[in-house]
Amino acid sequence: MTVRVGVLGATGAVGQRLIQLLEPHPDFEIAALTASDSSAGHVYRDVAKWRVDTPIPTEIAEMTVHATTPDAVPDDVDLLFSSLPSSVGAEVEPPFCEAGYVVSSNSSNSRMAADVPLVIPEVNAEHLDLLEVQRDERGWDGALVKNPNCSTITFVPTLAALAAADFTLEEVHVSTLQAVSGAGYDGVTSMEIIDNAIPHIGSEEEKLETESRKLLGTFDGAELTHDGVEVAASCNRIPTLDGHLENVWVEAEEELTPEDAADAMREFSPLDLPSSPDPLIHVFEDPSRPQPRLDRNLGDGMAIAAGGLRESTFGLQYNCLAHNTIRGAAGASVLNGELLLENGYL
Ligand SMILES: NC(=O)c1ccc[n+]([C@@H]2O[C@H](COP(=O)([O-])OP(=O)(O)OC[C@H]3O[C@@H](n4cnc5c(N)ncnc54)[C@H](OP(=O)(O)O)[C@@H]3O)[C@@H](O)[C@H]2O)c1
Numbered sequence: 001m002t003v004r005v006g007v008l009g010a011t012g013a014v015g016q017r018l019i020q021l022l023e024p025h026p027d028f029e030i031a032a033l034t035a036s037d038s039s040a041g042h043v044y045r046d047v048a049k050w051r052v053d054t055p056i057p058t059e060i061a062e063m064t065v066h067a068t069t070p071d072a073v074p075d076d077v078d079l080l081f082s083s084l085p086s087s088v089g090a091e092v093e094p095p096f097c098e099a100g101y102v103v104s105s106n107s108s109n110s111r112m113a114a115d116v117p118l119v120i121p122e123v124n125a126e127h128l129d130l131l132e133v134q135r136d137e138r139g140w141d142g143a144l145v146k147n148p149n150c151s152t153i154t155f156v157p158t159l160a161a162l163a164a165a166d167f168t169l170e171e172v173h174v175s176t177l178q179a180v181s182g183a184g185y186d187g188v189t190s191m192e193i194i195d196n197a198i199p200h201i202g203s204e205e206e207k208l209e210t211e212s213r214k215l216l217g218t219f220d221g222a223e224l225t226h227d228g229v230e231v232a233a234s235c236n237r238i239p240t241l242d243g244h245l246e247n248v249w250v251e252a253e254e255e256l257t258p259e260d261a262a263d264a265m266r267e268f269s270p271l272d273l274p275s276s277p278d279p280l281i282h283v284f285e286d287p288s289r290p291q292p293r294l295d296r297n298l299g300d301g302m303a304i305a306a307g308g309l310r311e312s313t314f315g316l317q318y319n320c321l322a323h324n325t326i327r328g329a330a331g332a333s334v335l336n337g338e339l340l341l342e343n344g345y346l
Contacts (some may be wrong), residue, residue: 003346005079005337006032006101008068008092011039011048013184014083014106017330022081023057025334026274027341032073032080033065040067049185068092070099078346081333082107097142102345104145104336106329108203111146111211114224118146118214120153120332121339122271122280123160127219128343143345145336148215149207150328151176151235154244156215157304158265158320159229161281163216165264168253169229173314174208175247176233179240179292182324188237198237208233243292244324251315258309261316265306273338275331277303284308290321301326302335 005022009015010033022028034040039047045061066072068084069092080096082089082105089107096103110116115134117127131143147153155174163169178201180188192198209231216227250256262283270278277299284290284307290298295305301323309318322328340346 002027002029003079003341004029004031004077005081006030006034006073006077007081007083008034009083009088010044010065011035012083013051013181014325014329016048016050016052017325018081018083018333019057019060020052020054021275021326021330021334023060028079028337030060031077033060033063034068034073035065037067039065040072041065051185070096070101073101078102079104079337079340081337083329083333093144097138097140097144100141102143102340104147104333104340106147106333108149108207110144111148112214116144116146118148118211119336119339120148120156120215121273121335122268122276123157124215125271125339127224128339128345129221130219130224131345133222145340147329147332147336148211149204150182150322150324151178151204151244151246152208152211152215153328153332154304154322154324155208155246155248155320156212157268157281158248158306158318159212159216159250161265161268162250162252162256162261164268165260167256167264169227169250170253171251171315172212172229172231173249174231174233176204176208176235177238177240177245178235179242179244179324180237181242182244182328183237193237193239196239199234201235201237204235205233208235240292242323242325243296243321244328245290245292245319245321247317247319249312249314249317256316258311258316261318262309273335273342275302275335275338280304281306290319292321295321296323302331303327
Protein backbone atom coordinates (compact mmCIF):
# COMPACT_ATOMS: atom_id res chain seq x y z
CA MET A 1 0.00 0.00 0.00
CA THR A 2 1.38 3.43 -0.89
CA VAL A 3 1.42 6.36 1.53
CA ARG A 4 -0.32 9.53 0.31
CA VAL A 5 2.10 12.43 0.62
CA GLY A 6 2.09 16.19 0.10
CA VAL A 7 4.82 18.72 -0.72
CA LEU A 8 4.80 22.07 1.11
CA GLY A 9 6.67 24.67 -0.98
CA ALA A 10 6.23 22.52 -4.10
CA THR A 11 7.06 25.26 -6.62
CA GLY A 12 10.57 26.01 -5.25
CA ALA A 13 14.00 24.56 -6.08
CA VAL A 14 13.80 21.85 -3.41
CA GLY A 15 10.06 21.32 -3.95
CA GLN A 16 10.69 20.47 -7.61
CA ARG A 17 13.43 18.01 -6.64
CA LEU A 18 11.00 16.44 -4.17
CA ILE A 19 8.48 15.94 -6.97
CA GLN A 20 11.18 14.47 -9.21
CA LEU A 21 12.11 11.93 -6.50
CA LEU A 22 8.60 11.18 -5.20
CA GLU A 23 6.80 10.72 -8.52
CA PRO A 24 8.45 7.32 -9.30
CA HIS A 25 8.78 6.32 -5.60
CA PRO A 26 7.62 2.77 -4.75
CA ASP A 27 6.04 3.69 -1.39
CA PHE A 28 4.82 7.27 -1.80
CA GLU A 29 2.09 8.81 -3.95
CA ILE A 30 1.91 12.60 -4.41
CA ALA A 31 -1.59 13.72 -3.40
CA ALA A 32 -1.17 17.42 -2.52
CA LEU A 33 1.02 20.37 -3.49
CA THR A 34 1.16 23.69 -1.64
CA ALA A 35 2.93 27.03 -2.09
CA SER A 36 2.40 30.71 -1.21
CA ASP A 37 -0.94 32.46 -1.51
CA SER A 38 0.10 33.89 -4.88
CA SER A 39 0.40 30.34 -6.33
CA ALA A 40 -2.58 28.79 -4.49
CA GLY A 41 -5.58 28.01 -6.69
CA HIS A 42 -3.46 27.83 -9.86
CA VAL A 43 -2.48 24.78 -11.90
CA TYR A 44 1.04 23.62 -10.95
CA ARG A 45 2.55 23.99 -14.45
CA ASP A 46 1.47 27.66 -14.56
CA VAL A 47 3.17 28.69 -11.30
CA ALA A 48 6.21 26.39 -11.06
CA LYS A 49 9.14 27.50 -13.22
CA TRP A 50 10.20 23.86 -13.76
CA ARG A 51 14.01 23.74 -13.82
CA VAL A 52 15.03 20.19 -12.91
CA ASP A 53 16.64 17.92 -15.48
CA THR A 54 13.69 15.56 -16.14
CA PRO A 55 10.34 16.58 -17.66
CA ILE A 56 7.59 17.76 -15.35
CA PRO A 57 5.38 14.67 -14.68
CA THR A 58 2.13 15.12 -16.65
CA GLU A 59 -0.29 14.35 -13.83
CA ILE A 60 1.62 16.63 -11.41
CA ALA A 61 1.61 19.47 -13.95
CA GLU A 62 -2.21 19.43 -13.94
CA MET A 63 -2.64 19.41 -10.14
CA THR A 64 -4.06 22.48 -8.42
CA VAL A 65 -1.74 24.10 -5.88
CA HIS A 66 -3.22 24.51 -2.39
CA ALA A 67 -2.57 27.17 0.22
CA THR A 68 -0.08 26.08 2.90
CA THR A 69 -2.59 25.56 5.73
CA PRO A 70 -3.79 22.31 7.37
CA ASP A 71 -7.40 22.79 6.27
CA ALA A 72 -6.36 23.18 2.60
CA VAL A 73 -4.60 19.77 2.55
CA PRO A 74 -6.77 16.62 2.20
CA ASP A 75 -7.15 14.61 5.44
CA ASP A 76 -6.10 11.34 3.82
CA VAL A 77 -2.58 12.68 3.25
CA ASP A 78 -0.33 11.15 5.96
CA LEU A 79 3.11 12.54 5.28
CA LEU A 80 4.18 16.05 4.25
CA PHE A 81 7.58 16.96 2.84
CA SER A 82 8.32 20.59 3.71
CA SER A 83 10.64 22.82 1.67
CA LEU A 84 9.44 26.23 2.83
CA PRO A 85 11.56 29.26 3.72
CA SER A 86 12.46 28.77 7.40
CA SER A 87 10.41 31.76 8.61
CA VAL A 88 7.34 30.23 6.94
CA GLY A 89 8.19 26.73 8.20
CA ALA A 90 8.41 28.06 11.77
CA GLU A 91 4.91 29.45 11.45
CA VAL A 92 3.10 26.65 9.61
CA GLU A 93 4.81 23.34 10.45
CA PRO A 94 3.59 23.13 14.10
CA PRO A 95 -0.11 23.58 13.14
CA PHE A 96 0.26 20.78 10.56
CA CYS A 97 1.75 18.48 13.23
CA GLU A 98 -1.01 19.46 15.65
CA ALA A 99 -3.56 18.58 12.97
CA GLY A 100 -2.09 15.05 12.80
CA TYR A 101 0.27 15.27 9.82
CA VAL A 102 3.78 13.82 10.00
CA VAL A 103 6.17 16.42 8.54
CA SER A 104 9.62 15.62 7.12
CA SER A 105 11.20 19.04 6.74
CA ASN A 106 14.19 20.68 5.07
CA SER A 107 13.71 24.10 6.59
CA SER A 108 16.17 25.22 9.26
CA ASN A 109 13.56 26.25 11.87
CA SER A 110 13.46 23.93 14.94
CA ARG A 111 16.44 21.85 13.79
CA MET A 112 18.16 22.41 17.11
CA ALA A 113 15.03 22.07 19.31
CA ALA A 114 15.64 19.48 22.05
CA ASP A 115 12.58 17.38 21.11
CA VAL A 116 12.96 17.53 17.31
CA PRO A 117 14.96 14.70 15.74
CA LEU A 118 17.57 15.92 13.27
CA VAL A 119 18.30 12.85 11.19
CA ILE A 120 20.56 11.46 8.49
CA PRO A 121 19.29 7.84 8.49
CA GLU A 122 22.71 6.26 7.82
CA VAL A 123 24.23 8.30 10.67
CA ASN A 124 21.71 8.47 13.52
CA ALA A 125 18.50 6.58 12.67
CA GLU A 126 17.99 5.85 16.39
CA HIS A 127 17.38 9.57 17.06
CA LEU A 128 14.01 9.20 15.30
CA ASP A 129 12.56 7.79 18.53
CA LEU A 130 12.88 11.29 20.00
CA LEU A 131 9.46 11.62 18.35
CA GLU A 132 7.95 9.75 21.34
CA VAL A 133 9.28 12.52 23.62
CA GLN A 134 8.04 15.18 21.16
CA ARG A 135 4.52 13.72 21.07
CA ASP A 136 4.40 13.48 24.89
CA GLU A 137 5.59 17.04 25.35
CA ARG A 138 3.61 18.74 22.60
CA GLY A 139 0.50 16.56 22.59
CA TRP A 140 0.72 16.19 18.80
CA ASP A 141 -0.87 13.33 16.84
CA GLY A 142 1.49 14.26 14.03
CA ALA A 143 5.25 14.67 14.27
CA LEU A 144 8.12 16.85 13.04
CA VAL A 145 11.44 15.46 11.84
CA LYS A 146 14.19 17.53 10.25
CA ASN A 147 17.08 16.88 7.94
CA PRO A 148 20.19 19.01 8.38
CA ASN A 149 21.52 21.82 6.24
CA CYS A 150 22.90 20.73 2.85
CA SER A 151 26.51 21.53 3.77
CA THR A 152 26.19 19.68 7.11
CA ILE A 153 24.95 16.56 5.30
CA THR A 154 28.01 16.63 3.04
CA PHE A 155 30.68 16.15 5.72
CA VAL A 156 28.93 14.55 8.72
CA PRO A 157 28.62 11.05 7.15
CA THR A 158 32.41 10.99 6.73
CA LEU A 159 32.83 11.87 10.43
CA ALA A 160 30.24 9.23 11.39
CA ALA A 161 32.26 6.66 9.42
CA LEU A 162 35.37 7.53 11.44
CA ALA A 163 33.42 7.39 14.72
CA ALA A 164 31.92 4.02 13.71
CA ALA A 165 35.49 2.73 13.27
CA ASP A 166 36.13 3.74 16.93
CA PHE A 167 38.06 6.94 16.34
CA THR A 168 37.32 9.58 18.99
CA LEU A 169 36.95 12.87 17.15
CA GLU A 170 38.34 15.91 18.97
CA GLU A 171 38.47 18.79 16.49
CA VAL A 172 37.10 19.32 13.01
CA HIS A 173 37.70 22.25 10.66
CA VAL A 174 35.62 22.49 7.51
CA SER A 175 35.69 25.00 4.67
CA THR A 176 32.92 24.84 2.07
CA LEU A 177 32.63 25.71 -1.65
CA GLN A 178 28.86 25.81 -2.10
CA ALA A 179 26.81 25.76 -5.30
CA VAL A 180 24.37 28.54 -6.18
CA SER A 181 21.31 26.24 -6.14
CA GLY A 182 21.73 26.08 -2.36
CA ALA A 183 20.46 29.64 -2.15
CA GLY A 184 17.19 28.87 -4.01
CA TYR A 185 16.15 30.34 -7.36
CA ASP A 186 16.10 33.92 -6.15
CA GLY A 187 19.11 33.59 -3.86
CA VAL A 188 22.18 34.89 -5.70
CA THR A 189 22.09 37.02 -8.87
CA SER A 190 24.35 36.29 -11.84
CA MET A 191 25.97 39.73 -11.41
CA GLU A 192 27.00 38.74 -7.88
CA ILE A 193 28.38 35.27 -8.56
CA ILE A 194 29.85 35.05 -12.11
CA ASP A 195 33.65 35.49 -11.97
CA ASN A 196 33.41 35.61 -8.21
CA ALA A 197 33.34 33.79 -4.85
CA ILE A 198 31.44 35.05 -1.81
CA PRO A 199 33.08 34.18 1.53
CA HIS A 200 29.92 34.56 3.58
CA ILE A 201 26.60 32.67 3.68
CA GLY A 202 24.33 34.00 6.43
CA SER A 203 24.23 31.74 9.55
CA GLU A 204 25.69 28.83 7.57
CA GLU A 205 28.85 28.43 9.68
CA GLU A 206 26.81 28.17 12.85
CA LYS A 207 24.57 25.50 11.28
CA LEU A 208 27.53 23.28 10.40
CA GLU A 209 29.07 23.76 13.85
CA THR A 210 25.93 22.97 15.87
CA GLU A 211 23.99 20.52 13.68
CA SER A 212 27.03 18.22 13.33
CA ARG A 213 27.31 17.83 17.12
CA LYS A 214 23.60 17.05 17.43
CA LEU A 215 23.76 14.46 14.63
CA LEU A 216 26.77 12.73 16.21
CA GLY A 217 25.19 12.83 19.67
CA THR A 218 23.69 9.97 21.69
CA PHE A 219 20.02 9.40 22.51
CA ASP A 220 19.26 7.43 25.68
CA GLY A 221 15.52 7.04 25.05
CA ALA A 222 14.64 10.23 26.91
CA GLU A 223 17.28 12.84 26.15
CA LEU A 224 19.75 13.63 23.41
CA THR A 225 23.32 14.55 24.38
CA HIS A 226 25.32 16.39 21.72
CA ASP A 227 28.76 15.04 20.82
CA GLY A 228 31.76 16.79 22.37
CA VAL A 229 33.70 17.25 19.11
CA GLU A 230 34.66 20.88 18.41
CA VAL A 231 33.72 22.02 14.92
CA ALA A 232 34.81 25.24 13.19
CA ALA A 233 33.37 26.08 9.76
CA SER A 234 33.96 28.63 7.03
CA CYS A 235 31.45 28.85 4.17
CA ASN A 236 31.88 30.16 0.62
CA ARG A 237 29.49 30.47 -2.31
CA ILE A 238 31.07 29.70 -5.70
CA PRO A 239 29.65 29.69 -9.26
CA THR A 240 28.88 25.97 -9.56
CA LEU A 241 25.25 25.01 -10.17
CA ASP A 242 24.84 21.93 -7.95
CA GLY A 243 27.13 20.05 -5.56
CA HIS A 244 28.81 21.35 -2.41
CA LEU A 245 32.56 20.60 -2.16
CA GLU A 246 34.15 20.76 1.30
CA ASN A 247 37.74 20.69 2.66
CA VAL A 248 37.92 18.95 6.02
CA TRP A 249 40.61 18.60 8.70
CA VAL A 250 40.04 16.11 11.53
CA GLU A 251 42.01 15.57 14.71
CA ALA A 252 41.26 12.38 16.63
CA GLU A 253 42.41 11.14 20.03
CA GLU A 254 43.94 8.07 18.37
CA GLU A 255 46.40 8.04 15.50
CA LEU A 256 44.29 8.42 12.33
CA THR A 257 46.09 7.61 9.07
CA PRO A 258 44.67 8.35 5.60
CA GLU A 259 44.58 4.57 4.98
CA ASP A 260 42.54 3.92 8.16
CA ALA A 261 40.19 6.77 7.27
CA ALA A 262 39.69 5.52 3.70
CA ASP A 263 38.91 2.01 5.01
CA ALA A 264 36.45 3.39 7.55
CA MET A 265 34.65 5.43 4.89
CA ARG A 266 34.51 2.57 2.38
CA GLU A 267 33.19 0.16 5.02
CA PHE A 268 30.58 2.52 6.49
CA SER A 269 27.33 0.59 6.02
CA PRO A 270 24.52 1.91 3.87
CA LEU A 271 20.94 1.23 4.94
CA ASP A 272 18.36 -0.96 3.25
CA LEU A 273 16.01 1.95 2.49
CA PRO A 274 14.91 2.59 -1.13
CA SER A 275 16.89 5.86 -1.42
CA SER A 276 20.00 4.90 0.55
CA PRO A 277 22.92 4.44 -1.88
CA ASP A 278 25.35 1.54 -1.77
CA PRO A 279 28.10 2.41 -1.15
CA LEU A 280 27.20 5.48 0.87
CA ILE A 281 30.70 6.96 0.61
CA HIS A 282 32.81 6.68 -2.56
CA VAL A 283 36.49 7.15 -1.79
CA PHE A 284 38.63 8.32 -4.71
CA GLU A 285 42.33 7.49 -5.05
CA ASP A 286 42.77 10.34 -7.57
CA PRO A 287 43.57 13.42 -5.42
CA SER A 288 41.85 15.71 -7.94
CA ARG A 289 38.45 14.11 -7.19
CA PRO A 290 35.70 14.55 -6.14
CA GLN A 291 34.66 17.46 -8.35
CA PRO A 292 31.13 18.94 -8.42
CA ARG A 293 30.43 18.56 -12.16
CA LEU A 294 31.87 15.04 -12.39
CA ASP A 295 30.80 13.47 -9.12
CA ARG A 296 27.62 15.09 -7.77
CA ASN A 297 25.35 12.45 -9.35
CA LEU A 298 27.03 9.40 -7.79
CA GLY A 299 24.40 7.05 -6.36
CA ASP A 300 21.66 9.03 -8.15
CA GLY A 301 22.78 12.12 -6.24
CA MET A 302 22.47 10.39 -2.85
CA ALA A 303 26.09 9.29 -2.34
CA ILE A 304 28.86 11.19 -0.56
CA ALA A 305 32.20 11.39 -2.39
CA ALA A 306 35.53 11.73 -0.60
CA GLY A 307 39.11 12.05 -1.80
CA GLY A 308 42.48 13.70 -1.31
CA LEU A 309 43.03 11.94 2.03
CA ARG A 310 46.41 12.88 3.47
CA GLU A 311 48.21 13.66 6.69
CA SER A 312 48.53 17.37 7.47
CA THR A 313 49.81 19.59 10.28
CA PHE A 314 46.24 19.72 11.57
CA GLY A 315 45.53 15.97 11.47
CA LEU A 316 43.81 14.07 8.69
CA GLN A 317 42.82 16.19 5.70
CA TYR A 318 40.37 15.29 2.91
CA ASN A 319 37.76 16.70 0.55
CA CYS A 320 34.15 15.62 0.30
CA LEU A 321 31.20 16.37 -1.94
CA ALA A 322 27.43 15.84 -2.09
CA HIS A 323 24.61 16.96 -4.36
CA ASN A 324 23.06 19.77 -2.32
CA THR A 325 19.49 19.68 -3.61
CA ILE A 326 19.30 15.85 -3.68
CA ARG A 327 21.36 14.33 -0.82
CA GLY A 328 21.48 17.73 0.89
CA ALA A 329 17.77 18.55 0.70
CA ALA A 330 14.99 16.74 -1.20
CA GLY A 331 16.59 13.27 -1.10
CA ALA A 332 17.40 13.76 2.60
CA SER A 333 13.72 14.43 3.37
CA VAL A 334 12.58 11.48 1.27
CA LEU A 335 15.06 9.21 3.08
CA ASN A 336 13.68 10.44 6.41
CA GLY A 337 10.18 9.67 5.09
CA GLU A 338 11.31 6.14 4.27
CA LEU A 339 12.75 5.80 7.80
CA LEU A 340 9.47 7.06 9.31
CA LEU A 341 7.59 4.43 7.31
CA GLU A 342 10.00 1.64 8.27
CA ASN A 343 9.76 2.58 11.95
CA GLY A 344 5.96 2.62 12.05
CA TYR A 345 5.42 6.36 12.37
CA LEU A 346 3.06 6.45 9.35
N1 LIG B 1 18.31 24.78 -2.12
C1 LIG B 1 19.00 23.94 -1.33
O1 LIG B 1 20.01 23.34 -1.74
C2 LIG B 1 18.54 23.70 0.08
C3 LIG B 1 19.24 22.74 0.80
C4 LIG B 1 18.83 22.45 2.09
C5 LIG B 1 17.77 23.13 2.63
N2 LIG B 1 17.10 24.09 1.92
C6 LIG B 1 15.98 24.75 2.56
O2 LIG B 1 14.75 24.36 1.90
C7 LIG B 1 13.82 25.43 1.93
C8 LIG B 1 13.37 25.75 0.51
O3 LIG B 1 14.49 26.18 -0.27
P1 LIG B 1 14.36 26.44 -1.83
O4 LIG B 1 15.76 26.61 -2.29
O5 LIG B 1 13.51 25.41 -2.47
O6 LIG B 1 13.55 27.85 -1.84
P2 LIG B 1 12.71 28.50 -3.02
O7 LIG B 1 13.18 28.03 -4.35
O8 LIG B 1 12.73 29.95 -2.76
O9 LIG B 1 11.19 27.94 -2.79
C9 LIG B 1 10.38 28.35 -1.69
C10 LIG B 1 9.02 27.65 -1.73
O10 LIG B 1 8.25 28.08 -0.59
C11 LIG B 1 7.03 28.70 -1.03
N3 LIG B 1 6.71 29.84 -0.17
C12 LIG B 1 7.37 31.02 -0.07
N4 LIG B 1 6.75 31.84 0.82
C13 LIG B 1 5.66 31.16 1.27
C14 LIG B 1 4.62 31.45 2.19
N5 LIG B 1 4.56 32.63 2.84
N6 LIG B 1 3.66 30.52 2.40
C15 LIG B 1 3.69 29.33 1.75
N7 LIG B 1 4.66 28.99 0.86
C16 LIG B 1 5.64 29.89 0.64
C17 LIG B 1 7.29 29.16 -2.46
O11 LIG B 1 6.06 29.26 -3.14
P3 LIG B 1 5.81 30.37 -4.32
O12 LIG B 1 6.44 29.80 -5.57
O13 LIG B 1 4.33 30.45 -4.41
O14 LIG B 1 6.47 31.63 -3.86
C18 LIG B 1 8.16 27.99 -2.95
O15 LIG B 1 7.33 26.89 -3.27
C19 LIG B 1 14.52 26.60 2.62
O16 LIG B 1 14.19 26.61 3.98
C20 LIG B 1 16.00 26.28 2.44
O17 LIG B 1 16.80 26.86 3.42
C21 LIG B 1 17.46 24.37 0.64
